Amino acid sequence: MRDRVSSTIDVDRVPVLGWQRARGRADLRQSRTDRSTVAIDERELRREVAAVYRIVADRPDEDADLEFPTGRGLAARLGYPPAEIGRLPAAAVDSFTGVGYHLDLADLADGDVVLEFGCGSGTDAFVAAARVGDSGRVIGVDPVPEQLANASRCREEAGAANVSLWRATAEALPLEDGTVDVVLSNGTISLSPRPERVFAEASRVLRPGGRLAVSELVGERRLPDRVRTDPALWAAGIGGAVRIDDCADLLETAGFDDVTIRENPWYEFVSDRARGVCQQYGVESVSVRARCRR
Numbered sequence: 705m706r707d708r709v710s711s712t713i714d715v716d717r718v719p720v721l722g723w724q725r726a727r728g729r730a731d732l733r734q735s736r737t738d739r740s741t742v743a744i745d746e747r748e749l750r751r752e753v754a755a756v757y758r759i760v761a762d763r764p765d766e767d768a769d770l771e772f773p774t775g776r777g778l779a780a781r782l783g784y785p786p787a788e789i790g791r792l793p794a795a796a797v798d799s800f801t802g803v804g805y806h807l808d809l810a811d812l813a814d815g816d817v818v819l820e821f822g823c824g825s826g827t828d829a830f831v832a833a834a835r836v837g838d839s840g841r842v843i844g845v846d847p848v849p850e851q852l853a854n855a856s857r858c859r860e861e862a863g864a865a866n867v868s869l870w871r872a873t874a875e876a877l878p879l880e881d882g883t884v885d886v887v888l889s890n891g892t893i894s895l896s897p898r899p900e901r902v903f904a905e906a907s908r909v910l911r912p913g914g915r916l917a918v919s920e921l922v923g924e925r926r927l928p929d930r931v932r933t934d935p936a937l938w939a940a941g942i943g944g945a946v947r948i949d950d951c952a953d954l955l956e957t958a959g960f961d962d963v964t965i966r967e968n969p970w971y972e973f974v975s976d977r978a979r980g981v982c983q984q985y986g987v988e989s990v991s992v993r994a995r996c997r998r
C-alpha cells in the first residue's frame with residue numbers, strides 16, 4: 705500500500721490543484737455548511753490567505769501586524785515538547801503557525817504514512833517525520849509557494865529526507881485512495897471555504913481505520929455575514945470556523961467515527977478585533993481525533 709504514494713514530486717512542478725479548479729468556476733460561491741444566504745467571494749478569500757501566509761513565510765515580526773500569534777513562543781504555549789521543537793531549524797519554528805497541539809492524538813508510529821494539510825513552515829511535518837522514522841514518510845501540502853520554499857530550505861537543513869512537500873490544496877489532493885495512515889491539520893481546515901470537501905478528501909486518502917488528528921477553530925454560534933466575509937478574519941481562520949454542532953455532521957458524512965474532541969484554552973489571538981469576535985461568537989480552538997471507518 706505504501707508504494708502507491710509517489711515519493712519524489714518537485715514542489716515547483718505541481719500545479720495548485722484546488723485553487724486552479726476553483727478559478728475556472730463562478731467567482732461567488734455559497735459553500736459553507738451553515739447554509740447562509742450570503743455568497744462568499746472564494747477567490748478573494750483565498751487571495752487574502754495567500755497574502756497573509758506569504759508574510760508568515762518571510763519571518764513575521766512585530767511590524768507584520770498579523771491577527772494571530774506565530775513562532776517558538778506559540779509552539780511552547782500550545783504544548784509542543786520543547787526537546788522536539790529544539791531540534792528543528794530556527795527558520796521553521798520562527799514561521800510556525802497553528803491553533804493547537806494534536807500530534808499526541810495521532811499516535812504516530814514507525815512506518816506510518818502521514819499527510820499534513822497546510823504544512824506551512826514544516827514544523828508539524830518535521831516533528832511528525834521524526835516520530836514515524838526512516839521507514840515512514842510525511843507529505844505536506846500547501847498552496848502558498850513562499851511557505852513551501854521556506855519549508856523546503858528547512859527540510860534540507862534538518863536532513864528530513866522522509867518529508868515530501870507538494871504544492872496543492874486540501875480540497876483536491878494529488879494522492880490515490882487509501883494510501884495514508886494519518887491525516888494532520890493545524891488550523892488549515894478553517895481556512896478552507898469548502899470544509900466538507902476537505903473532510904471528504906481526508907476520508908478518501910486514508911486507509912480504512914486510518915486516523916485524522918487536527919487542531920481547528922470552531923464556533924459556538926453562527927457567525928454573521930460581516931464576519932464570514934471579512935478577508936482578514938477569514939485569513940485568521942475565524943471566518944471559516946465551522947460551528948461545533950456541525951462538526952459531528954461533517955465528520956459523520958465524510959465517513960469518520962470514534963471522535964474525540966479536546967479544548968485548547970491556551971490559544972489566543974493577538975489583535976483586539978479578533979479576540980472580540982471570538983469572545984462574542986464563542987470561537988475557540990479544539991483538537992479532534994477521529995477514525996476513518998471506510
Ligand SMILES: C[S@@+](CC[C@H](N)C(=O)[O-])C[C@H]1O[C@@H](n2cnc3c(N)ncnc32)[C@H](O)[C@@H]1O
Pocket residue numbers: 722753754757799800801802803821822823824825826827828829845846847848851872873874875889890891892895896
Ligand atoms: C495555520 S497554518 C499551518 C502551519 C503549519 N502547521 C506549520 O507547522 O507551520 C495553515 C497553512 O495552510 C495553508 N493553506 C491555506 N489554505 C489551504 C488549503 N485550502 N489547502 C491546504 N493548505 C492551505 C496556508 O498557506 C498555511 O501555510
